Amino acid sequence: MRVAVRVAGVVQGVGFRPFVHQLARRLALAGFAGNDVHGVFAEVEGPPSQVRAFVAGLRSQAPPLAVVDEVGVEEIPATGETGFRILASPAGGDADTLISADSATCADCLRDLRDPADRRFRYPFVNCTNCGPRFTIVQGVPYDRPLTTMAGFAMCAECKQEYEDPADRRFHAQPVCCPTCGPTLRFEPGGGDPIRKTAEALEQGAVVAVKGLGGYHLAVGARHEEAARRLRQRKHREDKPFAVMVADLTQARELAEVSTAAEEVLTNRRRPIVLLPKKAELADAVAPGNRRIGLMLPYTPLHHLLLEHTGPIVLTSANVSDAPIVYRDEDLGRLEGIADAFLTHDRPIHVRTDDSVVRIVRGREQLQRRSRGYAPEPVRLETKKHLLGCGAELKNTFCLAKGRHAFVSHHIGDLENYETFKSFTEGIAHFERLFAIDPVVVVHDLHPEYLSTKYALDQDVELLGVQHHHAHIAACLADNGEDGPVLGVAFDGTGFGPDGTVWGGEFLLADLTTYRRLTHLKAVRMPGGAQAIRQPWRMAASYVDELGRPARDDIVKLKRSGLNSPLTSSAGRLFDAAAALLGVRDTVTYEGQAAIELEQLADPAEKSAYRARIDEEIHGEDLIAALLDDPGSRAKRAARFHNGVADAIARTCDRFRDLSGTVALSGGVFQNVLLLDRTVEELETQGFRVLTHRRVPTNDGGISFGQVAVASRTTR
Known part of the structure; x- marks a missing residue:
């Protein structure tokens, strides 16, 4: 019996061909396997029972990094072939394969790294088919060495032997290399052992730019107060916490409370930054005034080697605040005056990719930034057209979709300057080439001034505008594989x-095609417009005036005039007002800062709640009044405010229960774990089924996915 097999999914760059070879040899089957632009193809011949076992094993025994979406099988005439071989990848055709995300160094490669008898002992670029760079080095498909940034490194005889040996775990590992033929690490300025020189520089308080998988990081010793302060000054990053890399779980547990769920996320192949409750203090400037710390474990051999010689180190993106991360060696001049030294190498990075960020919510991960380790692996979504979702302005991602897959991009950033917008347009072009997508429908936000909207309007294709909060709820629906309708709460x-x-502050009846606004937080004025976002005290004054109580005269006059004071139903602005009135934060230096610090102030043990009136709208000003009149501690008042918002959400949903028994929660406010946990608890107590995000962020990083989800149902 002979069959032709086609395997689709994440099956290139993950050791799938060597796995197929070994599986066929183990079952004594003849034939061949190869890569092409559609995935992995194979033909096998042998006894029917063995052939069936082979087909079943393609799913059940697949390599750890593989994601098998589909196995197509067609019986064909037997040829009497003997032996099994791997074919060279054919050229041409439209790409229809998936690319693996970059993966943390595996245990086998770490053993090689630490074995004095191994020829890759302490070599900072050790990798195999189960780990190492993937997305960040891929220039095209099929995923073969000539189409990666490793093309310039010719394999030595020993590496070539491993590469061609089906029994070796580096069989057809495209980035395979060694000290003889691979990339070289160097420290600048000066020479010497690059790892030791970097460790010495960090100990002395230097800021060192370290080249990683998706770009350069800026590193300082996490216990070196002066170095951390200097880094803040040079990056113009006043308050936003820095991430910290620790050597292992033992070190992580010394610094933070690490739950079982957090441990699993910290150690998985994706290695995101995980936001955890802080236990031990590092330098004050690492996470000023913050009760949480973002920790990550080493994910490259270089990191493992460096952390052997240092304590915990700050690793933050190498850029000036709000600019994209520097990833090309020719752009290192941008770090002049920021970095004192450089730990770099000569393997090019093709795609800049920031670290991903995760929080643990109700025992599972909640993505706050989906980037390295996750992108460009697709999210399941059925569509009959090629689609592009351009996303929002802040925390931008784009999303391209075709067939059964939506490819949500790596984190692009805030589209507020030329460099970030250039990263956005270049990223779209790269994804279009990589996945052979030629969008016939481009989806955009309704905001006319977003750069993502302006980009869409310049495209000569069918356009679709999707309201921002409908996109949020659609993203949550599609993230959970559902069509709706649901009661959508978009905060x-x-x-x-x-x-x-x-x-x-929206309550919608929504599905993947339409939405209806059911109710919302009562709208109040934003005195000064965008200034009210940067200065939460303005929102505090606006809410206090709504209550008929005295507030700052000039702000009250501006508010009542309506000049540069737009109406908003924003839940974010309600949290800002509460934060300012509790003395948490009058001005912010990064998005969401006041609300983040308000959550951290709140006493999680407090269960009582303020109560808001609900009629045609939800009266957020009642929560502000209760907060002002409460003689309790700041921590208890902050908690009662959170609980009051959760209570208002649950009671509002109960009013519309006859429309749907399922509630979808989305929007950046639900990054607040205390609020999300209390809201889910209240809703489930009332018998609602609750959907929250799983694979894409609940913040604006998920908007592009929601946009294509709507387009997939409305443009058929």
């Missing part, structure tokens, strides 16, 4: 409303 900072006001 965030800003979204363009069709009525000309700023939305952000």
Whole structure:
């Protein structure tokens, strides 16, 4: 019996061909296997029972990094072939394969790294088919060495032998290399052992730019107060916490409370930054005034070697605040005046990719930034057209979709400057080439001034505008593989409303095609417009005036005049007002700072709640009044405010229970773990089924996915 097999999914660059070879040899089957632009193909011949076992094993025994979406099988005439071989990849055709995300160094490669008898002992670029760079070095498909940034490194005889040996775990590992033929690490300025020189520089308080998988990081010793302060000054990053890399779980547990779920995420192949409750203090400037710390474990051999010689180190993106991460060696001049030294190498990075960020919510991961380790692996979504979702302005991602897959991009950033916008357009072009997608429908936000919207409007194809909060709820639906309708609660900072006001505290009846606004937080004025976002005390004054209580005269006059004071139903602005009134934060230096610090102030043991009136709208000003009148501690008042918002959400949903028994929660405000946990608890107590995000961020990083989800159902 002979069959032709086609395997689709993440099956290139993950050791799938050597796995197929070994599986066929183990079952004594003849034939061949290869890569092409559609995935992995094979033909096998032998006894029917063995052939069937082979086909079943393609799914059940697949390599750890593989994701098998589909196995197609067709019986064909037997040829009497003997032996099994791997074919060279054919050229041409439209790409229809998937690319693996970059993966942390595996245990086998770590053993090689630490074995004095191994020829890759302490070599910072050791990798195999189960780990190492993937997405960040891929220039095209099929995933073969000539189409990666390793093309310039010719394999030595020993590496070539491993590469061609089906029994070797480096069989057809495209980035395979060694000290003889691979990339070289160097420290600048000066010479010497690059790892030791870097460790010495960090100990002395230097800021060192370290080249990673997806770009350069800026590193300082996490216990070196002066170095951490200097880094903040040079990056113009006043308050936003830095991430910290630790050597292992033991070190992580010394610094933070690490739950079982957090341990699993910290140690998995994706190695994101995990936000955890802080236990031990590092330098004050690492995470000023913050009760949480973002920790990650080493994910490259270089990191493992460096952490052997240092304590915990700050690793933050190498850029000036709000600019994209530097990833090309020719752009290192941008770090002049920021970095004192450089730990670099000569393997090019093709795609800049920031670290991913995760929080643990109700025992599972909640993505706050989906990037390295996750992108460009697709999210399941059925569509009959090639689609592009351009995303939002802040925390931008784009999303391309075709067939059964939506490819949500790596984190692009805030589209507020030329460099980030260039990264956005270049990223779209790269994904279009990589996945052979030629969008016939381009989807955009309704906000006319977003750069992502302006980009969409310049495209000569069918356009579809999707309201911001509908996109949030659609993203949550599609993330859970559902169509709706649901009661959608979209709470965030800003979204363009069709009525000309700023939305952000929305209750929708929504599915993947349409939505209806059921109710919302009562709209209040934003005195000074965008200034009210940067200065939460303005929102505090606006809410206090709503209560008929005295507030700052000039702000009250501006608010009542309506000049540069748009109406907003934003939940984010309500949290800002509460934070300012509790003395948490009058001004912010990064998005969401006041609300983040308000959550950290709140006493999680407090269960009582303020109560808001609900009629045609939800009266957020009642929560502010209760907060002002409460004689309790700041921590208890902050908690009662959170609980009051959760209570208002649950009671509002109960009013519309006859429309749907399922509630979808989305929007950046639900990054607040205390609020999300209390809201889910309240809703489930009332018998609702609750959907939250799983594979894409609940913040604006998920908007592009929601946009294509809507387009997949409305443009058929």
